[in-house]
Structures are given as C-alpha cells and as structure tokens.
Amino acid sequence: MKSYQEGMERLLFVVQELSTVRDIQGITRIVRTAARELTGADGATFVLRDAGQCHYIDEDAIGPLWKGKKFPIDDCISGWSMQHREAVVLEDIYQDPRIPADAYRPTFVKSLAMVPIRSSDPIGAIGNYWATFHKATELEVRFLQSLADSTSIALENVRLIEDLRASLAELERQLGLRDEFISVAAHELRTPLTPLALQTQFIQRLIGAGRLLGHPLENELRKFADVSRRQVADMVKLVENLLDASRLSLGHFGLSPIEGIDLAEVVRKTIEPMDSPQGSLLDLQLQAGVKGTWDPVRLGQVVRNVVSNAMVYGLGKPVIVRVEATQGGARLSVRDHGIGIEPEKLHRIFGRFERGTSVNRYGGMGLGLYISREIIQAHGGQINVESAPGAGSTFTVDLPVTPGRPAETGS
Ligand code: ADP
Numbered sequence: 019m020k021s022y023q024e025g026m027e028r029l030l031f032v033v034q035e036l037s038t039v040r041d042i043q044g045i046t047r048i049v050r051t052a053a054r055e056l057t058g059a060d061g062a063t064f065v066l067r068d069a070g071q072c073h074y075i076d077e078d079a080i081g082p083l084w085k086g087k088k089f090p091i092d093d094c095i096s097g098w099s100m101q102h103r104e105a106v107v108l109e110d111i112y113q114d115p116r117i118p119a120d121a122y123r124p125t126f127v128k129s130l131a132m133v134p135i136r137s138s139d140p141i142g143a144i145g146n147y148w149a150t151f152h153k154a155t156e157l158e159v160r161f162l163q164s165l166a167d168s169t170s171i172a173l174e175n176v177r178l179i180e181d182l183r184a185s186l187a188e189l190e191r192q193l194g195l196r197d198e199f200i201s202v203a204a205h206e207l208r209t210p211l212t213p214l215a216l217q218t219q220f221i222q223r224l225i226g227a228g229r230l231l232g233h234p235l236e237n238e239l240r241k242f243a244d245v246s247r248r249q250v251a252d253m254v255k256l257v258e259n260l261l262d263a264s265r266l267s268l269g270h271f272g273l274s275p276i277e278g279i280d281l282a283e284v285v286r287k288t289i290e291p292m293d294s295p296q297g298s299l300l301d302l303q304l305q306a307g308v309k310g311t312w313d314p315v316r317l318g319q320v321v322r323n324v325v326s327n328a329m330v331y332g333l334g335k336p337v338i339v340r341v342e343a344t345q346g347g348a349r350l351s352v353r354d355h356g357i358g359i360e361p362e363k364l365h366r367i368f369g370r371f372e373r374g375t376s377v378n379r380y381g382g383m384g385l386g387l388y389i390s391r392e393i394i395q396a397h398g399g400q401i402n403v404e405s406a407p408g409a410g411s412t413f414t415v416d417l418p419v420t421p422g423r424p425a426e427t428g429s
Contacts, residue, residue: 025056025161032165036172040179045172049144049165050078056161057154059146060126065096066142072096080149081126093118099132100140105163106132109153129153133162136170144169197267204260211254218246248293255322259385262319263370266392273313273396275421281308281317281348282341288318289325289339298329298354303340308348310419316393320401323386324352324413330380331411332356347399347418355410364403390415397421 032052039045046064053062061079065072072094074084091097098116099106108130111117127147131154134140144166146154154162221243230236265271282304289300321339328337332354340351359367363374368391373384387401394401398418405411 022157025157028052028056029161029164029168033168036168037175039172040176042173042176045169045176046076049169050076052165053144053146053162054078056165057131057146057158059131060149061145061147063096063145063147064142065145067091067100067140072100072143079126079147083125083127083147084121089118089121094121095130095132096143096145099134099143103134103137103140105134105159106130107154107159109151131159131162133159133166135166135173137167141170141173197264200260201264201268204257204264207253207257208261211250211257215250215254218243218250222247256383259383259389262389263385266389267370271392271396273316273393273421275311275313275397277311278309279312279314279317280306281310281312281350281417282306284312284314284317285321285339285341285350288321292322292326292329298332298334299336300325301336301338303338303342305340305342308341308343310348310417311421312397312417313393316396320390320393320415321350323390324350324415327386328352328354328356328411328413330382331375335410344416347416350415350417351412353410353412358407358409358411359403359405360407364405367403368401 029052032048035048036045039048049064050062053059053064061077061081061083063074063077063079063083063085065074067073068088070091071088072091073088074086074096077083077085089097091101095106095108095114095116106116108114108117111122111127111130112119125147126149128150129148129152131146133144135142135144144162146158146162221239224230225236225240225243230239233239262271285304286302289302325337325339333356335355337355338351338353340349340353342349357375359374366372367374367384368387369384370388371384372388373380373382391401394415394417398421399416401413401415403411403413
C-alpha cells in the first residue's frame, strides 16, 4: 500500500480530476484505477445502486471480476455495505456468510474491503480485492472512504449537469415550437390582410375621386377609410415583423443589395408617408450623394423602425434625422428628446421580443430593433444607441459602402 504521504498526494490529484469530469464514464475511469492504486490492491470494482440491484459497472483487476453484472442488493457484499452504510473488511471472504461464494469462486479474490458511496443514502460502493490473504488497514479503508466521498460529489455534479442538459434541450424544443407557431400564425394573419388593405385603398380612391360627393355618409366614410387604412397599415407592419423574425430564426432572410443607392433618398422616401402619432417635427439633415451598395427595401425598414420609435417615444419633441458620409462608409443617426432608455435595458433592446417599456403604455412586440440590427449586420454595419432616461435617445447606424459579408446573408 502507499504511505500516508503518497496516498494523500494521490487522493488530492484524484479529487481534482473528479471535480472536472462531466460524465459518468469519466468518473468510472478515474475511480477504478485510483481505488487500486491507493491501497495497492489486486483489483477494484465500481458499483452503482440500480433500484434493488447492485450494478458492477466497471473494474480494474489482475483477473476478471463481475464487470457489467447485476446482483440483488440483499445478495452481495456491496449491497450490504450500502444498506448498512458501513465499510466491510474481510480477510478471508469464504468465512463470511454475507459473501455469495458461488460468485467469488471463479475469481482470484481471497480478501476484500468495501466502502459505500455517500453516507446518508448510499448510491454505490467501491470494492478492493486481494489475491492473497490481506486485512485492509484502517488507513487503507480511510483512503477508500475519502475516494468514495469525492466520487459521491462528482456523481451529484454529473447528475446536475445531466438535469441541466435535459432542461436546455426542453427549452430549445419549446423555443422551436414557439418559432413554428409564430411562422404559422404570421402566415395565417397575412392572408386576410392583403384583400383588406386593397379594399380600404379602393374606398379611399373612391372618396379621392369625388365619387361620394354629396353622399349623406361622406364624412363618416372618409373618417372610417382613414382609420381603417392606418390600422391595416399597423397590422401589416406587425405581421411583416413577425414574418421577418421567423425568417431570421430559420435562416431564410436574404439581402438584395443594389449599387449606387443614395441613403438620403431612402430616408426621404421612407419618412414621407409616415404618420407621427404625437406630432413630432422631423428635422431632416440629409447629406446628398452618400451612396453605397445596399438593399434599399431593407434599409427603408430600418429607417422606418428607428424613426417611428423616435416619434413614439419622443414625447412629441423634434426628431433629428441625419445622413452623412464617414470614412469609407455612411452614417444614419436618429436623435429624439423623449423618454430615453434605462441603462440596464440598453443592451437588451436589440434582442428578439425585448421591450423596454410597459406594454400598457406603449404597444409593439419588441421586434423592430432586433430586425434592424440583423439587417445592418448583414450589410456589414453596426447599429448602436446612446440614451439616458429623460434625456432622449440617439440611434446610430454605420454602414460600409459595400456590404461586408454579402455572401452570408442569402438563404
Ligand atoms: P417594437 O417593435 O415593439 O417597437 P423595438 O425593437 O423597436 O420594439 O424596440 C424595443 C424597445 O426599445 C421598445 O420597447 C422601447 O422600450 C425601446 N426603445 C426603442 N426606441 C426607443 C426610443 N427612441 N426611445 C426610448 N425607448 C426606445
């Protein structure tokens, strides 16, 4: 056997090794060798309790023992050790009635020492075996018991990791179901919206062409058509955002960049038809001729998202929209003087379904900035925000003249 000093050093090393293993095979590999080395025994077994049975899951010995076999817990010495929460030391195994002699006869074993793993409610045992008569010393049993205690902690860790893995897998499954639902719901919602939008447009055109002049309900119809148009447009925006979010999660989101796109033009065209819910004044500071190879439709989407947020959260104060050339690129910035964003929410608002305000006060699904960031990143650019509560917010988009990684964005 090893000296106290050598044994302690070996134990320390084993404890360290056990603290880093992540699966049961790793524990088995370490324990079966360490058990033998610590005592200098001719063989060692690693036994785990499996309901009413003792499962000899692994061994390291000079001759075959019982690897892979299971014995009833009442019928083997490891079972006795577990049930009585006690170490067993036998100098001559055949003198002890607890030993199932038939199982031992084909083996080299003459003496043994067995310790339970986990003292409160044992979950296994570690066995040591000698081919010559040997009475395990107190020190040897103490070494074995310390090994069993560390094994118990390692087994608990592995169980926790396995539980965690199972929870993560379940979470991923649930997220997959959510994405699938969003995709189906968005497609289902879009189907009736298209004819609805056409019908409201038709009514507006009739009114615009003076076809309802003098009609007793002309004013009511005009109001109705206007409200319907705005509400249908809001619905279309929500559904389009849902569809984009689901395309992004499925990797079906592509860019169609075109050369010579003028950023100021994109901003102007996007902003023109937009309503300002709180009547914010838009101060456009658009440098002409800032051009690049960009997807104008997707950039328009970013402008719409960021500018409409500035108007929603801008407390009706002026919003400055700037376009300027930078070294090797272009910058779009949107500055409002509204409610601002709390520091702890700043990094979250670009996440999917992340909202920074109470849903009762401001609507929205928390998708606009997520989609915007994806669009900008697909162009090889960046979107950032600077904000403080009560001081307003500035969203800044930096774009390279040519998309940085166009090849990655197609589907
Ligand atoms: P939604 O699609 O619901 O509008 P966004 O992704 O565009 O959501 O925005 C996420 C959150 O970021 C919003 O719920 C809001 O709290 C915050 N936010 C975005 N823009 C501004 C802004 N200009 N001022 C203050 N808060 C903002």
